[in-house]
Amino acid sequence: xxxxxxxxxxxxxxxxxxxxxxxxxxxxxxxxxxxxxxxxxxxxxxxxxxxxxxxxxxxxxxxxxxxxxxxxxxxxxxxxxxxxxxxxxxxxxxxxxxxxxxx
Ligand code: FES
Numbered sequence: 003x004x005x006x007x008x009x010x011x012x013x014x015x016x017x018x019x020x021x022x023x024x025x026x027x028x029x030x031x032x033x034x035x036x037x038x039x040x041x042x043x044x045x046x047x048x049x050x051x052x053x054x055x056x057x058x059x060x061x062x063x064x065x066x067x068x069x070x071x072x073x074x075x076x077x078x079x080x081x082x083x084x085x086x087x088x089x090x091x092x093x094x095x096x097x098x099x100x101x102x103x104x105x
Contacts, residue, residue, distance in 0.1 A: 003028050005077055007035055009047060010088040012095045019086075020044070028078030032087065033061050036072060036099075048098035063099050064088040 008021040022039045030038075033051055040047045049072070051061040056074035063072050066086050077085070089095050094102040 003077075003083065005035065005083050005085055007039065007085045007087065009036075009039075009098065010086070011047070011098045012089070013097060020047075026077060028076065030077050031073055032063070032065055032070065032075045032077065032085070033072035035077060035085075036087070048096075048100050050100050062090040064090055 004023060004025050006021055006023055008019050011018055011020050022043050024035060024038050024043070026035060026038065033054065036047065036049050049061070049063070051073060052058045053060070054073045056071050059071065061072040062069060064070070064087070065075060066080060066082070069090055087099065089099050089101045091101050091103070096102055
Protein backbone atom coordinates (compact mmCIF):
# COMPACT_ATOMS: atom_id res chain seq x y z
CA UNK A 3 0.00 0.00 0.00
CA UNK A 4 1.24 3.51 -0.78
CA UNK A 5 1.48 6.02 2.07
CA UNK A 6 2.14 9.76 1.96
CA UNK A 7 4.04 10.57 5.11
CA UNK A 8 4.54 14.21 6.01
CA UNK A 9 6.95 15.10 8.79
CA UNK A 10 7.07 18.46 10.57
CA UNK A 11 10.77 19.08 10.61
CA UNK A 12 12.76 21.41 12.83
CA UNK A 13 16.25 22.33 11.84
CA UNK A 14 18.42 25.25 12.82
CA UNK A 15 15.44 27.14 14.26
CA UNK A 16 13.33 26.73 11.12
CA UNK A 17 10.19 24.62 10.77
CA UNK A 18 8.90 23.09 7.58
CA UNK A 19 6.92 20.08 6.41
CA UNK A 20 8.52 17.49 4.18
CA UNK A 21 6.49 14.75 2.51
CA UNK A 22 7.72 11.31 1.52
CA UNK A 23 5.90 8.54 -0.35
CA UNK A 24 6.63 4.97 0.63
CA UNK A 25 5.21 1.61 -0.34
CA UNK A 26 4.75 -0.57 2.72
CA UNK A 27 2.56 -3.41 3.94
CA UNK A 28 -0.29 -2.17 6.17
CA UNK A 29 1.21 -3.99 9.16
CA UNK A 30 4.20 -1.64 9.04
CA UNK A 31 4.53 0.49 12.15
CA UNK A 32 5.02 4.24 12.13
CA UNK A 33 8.55 3.62 13.44
CA UNK A 34 9.27 1.16 10.61
CA UNK A 35 8.06 3.81 8.15
CA UNK A 36 10.37 6.43 9.69
CA UNK A 37 13.30 4.01 9.50
CA UNK A 38 12.48 3.26 5.84
CA UNK A 39 12.40 6.99 5.10
CA UNK A 40 15.74 7.55 6.83
CA UNK A 41 17.44 4.55 5.24
CA UNK A 42 16.04 4.80 1.72
CA UNK A 43 14.97 8.40 1.08
CA UNK A 44 16.47 10.96 3.45
CA UNK A 45 19.20 10.17 5.92
CA UNK A 46 18.80 13.56 7.61
CA UNK A 47 15.43 12.84 9.27
CA UNK A 48 15.94 12.73 13.05
CA UNK A 49 13.85 10.66 15.48
CA UNK A 50 14.45 8.51 18.54
CA UNK A 51 13.68 4.95 19.48
CA UNK A 52 15.13 2.28 21.71
CA UNK A 53 13.15 -0.80 22.79
CA UNK A 54 10.83 -1.15 19.75
CA UNK A 55 8.40 -2.93 22.08
CA UNK A 56 6.17 -0.11 23.33
CA UNK A 57 7.93 0.05 26.69
CA UNK A 58 10.50 2.86 26.86
CA UNK A 59 8.52 5.75 25.35
CA UNK A 60 11.50 7.04 23.35
CA UNK A 61 9.57 6.89 20.07
CA UNK A 62 6.60 9.01 21.22
CA UNK A 63 5.35 11.34 18.48
CA UNK A 64 2.07 12.87 17.38
CA UNK A 65 0.48 11.17 14.38
CA UNK A 66 -2.44 12.92 12.71
CA UNK A 67 -2.76 15.01 15.86
CA UNK A 68 -2.79 12.16 18.38
CA UNK A 69 0.06 11.17 20.71
CA UNK A 70 1.25 7.63 19.96
CA UNK A 71 4.21 5.33 20.38
CA UNK A 72 5.59 5.02 16.85
CA UNK A 73 6.79 1.44 17.43
CA UNK A 74 3.37 0.31 18.65
CA UNK A 75 1.22 2.01 16.01
CA UNK A 76 0.53 0.24 12.72
CA UNK A 77 -0.13 2.26 9.59
CA UNK A 78 -3.32 0.28 8.92
CA UNK A 79 -4.76 1.33 12.29
CA UNK A 80 -4.58 5.01 11.32
CA UNK A 81 -7.43 4.65 8.82
CA UNK A 82 -5.76 6.78 6.16
CA UNK A 83 -2.85 6.72 3.76
CA UNK A 84 -2.06 10.39 4.50
CA UNK A 85 -0.02 10.52 7.67
CA UNK A 86 1.29 13.63 9.44
CA UNK A 87 3.99 13.12 12.06
CA UNK A 88 5.01 15.84 14.53
CA UNK A 89 7.13 15.98 17.67
CA UNK A 90 5.30 14.85 20.80
CA UNK A 91 5.70 18.36 22.22
CA UNK A 92 6.40 21.74 20.67
CA UNK A 93 8.70 22.58 23.58
CA UNK A 94 12.40 21.81 23.56
CA UNK A 95 12.54 20.34 20.06
CA UNK A 96 16.17 19.46 19.37
CA UNK A 97 15.76 18.41 15.75
CA UNK A 98 12.81 17.13 13.70
CA UNK A 99 10.98 14.61 15.95
CA UNK A 100 13.57 14.59 18.74
CA UNK A 101 12.41 16.40 21.87
CA UNK A 102 14.27 16.95 25.13
CA UNK A 103 11.62 15.95 27.68
CA UNK A 104 14.04 16.40 30.61
CA UNK A 105 13.73 20.21 30.53
S1 FES B 1 10.97 2.43 21.02
FE1 FES B 1 10.49 2.11 23.11
S2 FES B 1 8.36 2.55 23.20
FE2 FES B 1 8.83 2.70 21.09
